[in-house]
Amino acid sequence: MVALIQMKSMFAFIALSLGVVSASVLGIASTNGTDKQIVGNWVEIDWVYEKVDAYENYDDAEKKQVPEFIKQSIGEQLIIHEAETWHFMPDGRLLLQKEDGEEELQWRIKGRGHILQLKHDNNVIETFEIAGIDKENMYLHLETEVQVRGIAKLIFKRI
Amino acid sequence: MLRKYSTSRTLSENIRLGILTAFSAGMVNVAALIIFFSFASNVTGHYAILAAEIAKGNWYQALVVFLWIFMFFFGSFSSNFIVINYNKVSPYIAHATPIVMEIICLMAVGIYGQFFYRETLVETEALLALMLFAMGLQNGLTASISNGAVKTTHLTGATTDLGILASMLLRSEYRRNEEMVGKAKLISLIALFYVAGAVISGFVYFRIGFQLFYLVSAFLVVVIFYDAYEIRFRKFLAHEHNKRKRSVFAVSAASNTEDSES
Known part of the structure; x- marks a missing residue:
């Protein structure tokens, strides 16, 4: 049970991180450098x-x-x-x-x-x-x- | 250098790990500054720049700097994640994996820079992000396995600690404290090798360009294989010792049998 919760939080964190990176990249791409x-x-x-x-x-x-x-x-x-x-x-x-x-x-x-x-x-x-x-x-x-x-x-x- | 964890590490193991990784970090940071005009191993300045760019309303630059800071953070996260989850399986593999990942990142920067880099802004930003991720991996690993004693990609904390230690070591009772003296020695060597790496990087870059990153990777390979070599060497010594012990035992057993027969 504990392992399952740990796995879930790990995937949630990785998904969140990927979300942050993707949002930043999209933001950079949509703004004129x-x-x-x-x-x-x-x-x-x-x-x-x-x-x-x-x-x-x-x-x-x-x-x-x-x-x-x-x-x-x-x-x-x-x-x-x-x-x-x-x-x-x-x-x-x-x-x-x-x-x-x-x-x-x-x-x-x-x-x-x-x-x-x-x-x-x-x-x-x-x-x-x-x-x-x-x-x-x-x-x-x-x-x-x-x-x-x-x-x-x-x-x-x-x- | 990489096998032991936290408080079971000796000062000399921390020093070996500290000087080699600090040397690499110094090289990477100065290379980034010369090639890309931005730091790759320390993020304090990036936080200040992030705030300044937000205040000026430069959202493009603020997002770029935010991404760089995040990559350093994610590198540190990945290192510690690997260490705490795979330490029980094999401490050596758990500790070597972030260094292998760092080598892959730095080699990628070197190869891309040498063969494909056209000096566009996007390339510059992406390569810096990769370098910051690599430095995050390194700092996360060294800090994690040394219980925070070894941090090698930036020197703000180290300089603060060194100042505190220097003031304490002015008193004789603290000079007798081996732990305190050892810590001062460790931090001084980290600072010294960081600067040495930085200076050498400055000279070497103008001769070999992006191939400098292969040299940094080579130093990191030494960090990995030092332990692998030591493990094999110790196993070899133990094997030889056991073999000698067995042969001595066999000789003495044979002589005992001969004695009892006679």
Whole structure:
């Protein structure tokens, strides 16, 4: 009798667990992940430097520039994008439209959908944290070393 | 390492189990962080992220993180379920089964990553779920068979215990307490090997990529076969001992017969 009750509770628990997993998977499948939301055309509208208040000697114009020593700590591989239009294609290609031409990259979403990786042809990889994304706007943070994280915030508008 | 259960385990058995599994967990966690940008062996951070994503209304990400936490929980549940239900049949098989399941999960991650991974978000989420399940299996097993003494996939509790123990060991009466000193030794070694595994994983991943998971699996195979080897070795020793005893007995019996005949 006791064994039967134990078996019943075991099956009930396993059924419940499968139910939880199935419900979560269905919920995930029916919600648009970042990899779906990001597809489309975006234009960079602003750069904000969150930690520049630590450098009070800089005037406003200088605050728009990443100080050289921080660039060095971020690494030489960092490619600064400015005033570009980003076309995220569903097949993982990204077309960057610059004033001086066009560049094709590969984009990937990692983590729980909070990391954007951009791969250039010369194997340079840029990593951004997707701080927020909706139908209108996207906010990217430069994801580099922990001590300099959040210094640069890129703001995009969907076009 | 795996045969004994709960309080019948010695400190050295717990240390052997602790260092090997902590080393593997450290490797898996750093590999997950480098490849997938998320932790695979500690869930405290995931709980915080879950709360943050719910607060921000990011339901997709909240569900993903909830699923990861659930997979870790389910891994731990499965381990203990196997241990408590099959311990009477064969403690060794009951304790080795979760490790075998963990090896299967990690090998699956390695093989998929090496041959099929296209870096899509769904793949990343699924592989992380599998890794969290594997880590849940490992932590559930080590905690279950060591009566909570060995937990190797995260170091929050271990660091807390180590801090408490360090403060107690400043007093000479506690330094004479062998159990307390042993516990401090066990936790320190677990932390050390976890970090060592993590550092080595960081270096090795950039050379061999997803094949790193085969290396982690190899460490876990050592955990399984150490006991199997020891069991066979002990059986062999016992057999040899009995054989020697029987031959000594036969010689002495023969000489006794000769003595009585003469």
